Amino acid sequence: MTAPLPKRIIKETERLQTEPVPGISAQPHDDNARYFDVMVQGPDGSCYEGGVFSLELFLPDDYPMTPPRIRFLTRIYHPNIDRLGRICLDVLKNNWSPALQIRTILLSIQALLGAPNPEDPLNEAVAKQWKENQGEAIKTAREWTKLYAQPKQ
């Protein structure tokens, strides 16, 4: 069954295009308006600076009662993002509220890039490195950003 797209999703999508957030873009697929290609720029001053990360975002059937499903497609060295690109972020889980939106979630993800939190890890190995040798971890994150997250021409 293809239910008509809720007004909320239409409006959110419109606003993402008309009032874009700096450093973030989200483009719905032509054949599935609930599926978005997302690009997030690494925040300035972070070890992801200069990187352009692509993510996929899907609005489940009962969105906004349940949060969007979102994961990184670009490989990233980050204690709160695992090898499959899954993100450990409270607002995507228990702290989700239907008053939040795609825009606020993407901003939270961008903020997470600026402030990795190895105390609440999803990727244990990275978190361990981050805690034991932060300099080395940041260096690796920079290298990965250069290696995997370069903007495509």
Add this chain to the structure above:
Amino acid sequence: MNQDAGTVESRRLGLDAHGEARKFVRLLQCSQCARPYRSPVTLPCGNSLCRECLPEAHEREGISYPDIPNRRKGIQCPFPSCEREHSASDCNVDVALNKVMEVIAEVFARYENIISNKLRAQGDTDVQMQEQVLGEVLDEKAESETSLPRGRLLAAYILAMQGQLSLDSDTIKYDSGTAAESERSADFTMMHDISDTALPQVDCQVCYNLMLDPVTTFCGHTLCRVCMSRVLDHSLHCPICRRVLALPPTIGLHPNNKTLVDLSNTLWPDMVKARRETVAAEEQEIAQGDMNTPLFVCTLGFPEQPTFLRIFEPRYRLMLRRCLEGSREFGILMYNRYSEPQGDLGPVHFYQIGTMLRIVRAQLLADGTSLVETVGTERFRVTRHGVADGYAIGNVELIHDVNLAEEERIEAAETSQPPPADEEDVHAQIARMPTVDLLRFGQEFVRRMQGRSANWLQQRVLDIHGQPPDDARLFPYWFASVLPISEEEKYKLLDTRTVRDRLKITAAWIKRIESQRW
């Protein structure tokens, strides 16, 4: 803003901005102080008043639970329709109404500014202009000297602001002067301006539509009634401020925000109407669409047998609510844990055949979960399936037994077969037994097991499912409901077309139990 109900020119208002200016201003007036609401609080009874106009809080008596400091203070509700005591902590500024009032005040202030600037420019000697804008309250002679700017709306609003427009005063004598037509058009312009600028303030933060049947929480946040009840399915926290909502478990008991309802009906009547129709159509679509059977993927149910369910998942709470408001029936399907292929549907997450359950009783618990007592009606097969708000829905075809003549024909054919070649072949033996013997075989087994005080036949079980039925049609369903064997095995009963086939299945179970092969 791009709105559904068209532009300023075409949007209809719920009242005549000029002729009913007084009536509109009354909607903005606090019943306690008669001024336009200042930091309005919407009480748990749905009535609003200024925060300043809240009666003084007193120490509440006779309340020991929940003993939370901020709930110890109470307010005696001043509204005659209520007169209850509200906890002071439940009386917070109504964020949406407050914003609407601010926006309205800004619109009026803007027009007042324009007018007074014009007046100043033309000088105080311009008597004709002054006459045009003069308005006075008939029943308050003392104010007759007050000079008021143009338009009835603005005149009445300013009188209210000054505290000079008592709530029940119906007549304001407007000096229509020579330019009645320009006054009329000023009122309409202002009213449309209010309608436009206030609209974003009543946008529901969940559905992004005009709030329909606005419900205001005790923390002062407002959503559509439907959105609020959806939120409550998922969380007990306010989506906006995350405070515990502490609303009654059924949102139905919580009143609408009366002031916002009145304002919406006045400022955006067509949008309210369109919204109501859309919501009704959506519910209708789910209730009467092509895939109109709600499907609860959980466990097995059997015709004419009770099934008790505890509904706690948000999506199923919504399903239950819709069922209770509609046919009170839904289909129950067993979870397909091994992803076995289900005919044309492929390896879907449920077994294709289930049983319709009729809700006998539903008890909503304080934590939002429900205990539901149901009884099975018909069996069905899912032919197509989809999703509505997170739960499965489907198009189903009912499964009926063959008619009696066919049942008899099959029995006669099967029982007249020559004896099996292998005397040990249990299935061949069962296949040749008369239907009544198959029933008796089952009943005797139950009696024997009762004699041995089998666990699964304890009084507790019989209290729920009753004694084994004498009706051959139902015995297998009863038996399956009480017998502790795998669900996948019991599932076989659902895909039968004859009473005889079902009894053969139960007889085979008994043979297996007796031969200790289970």
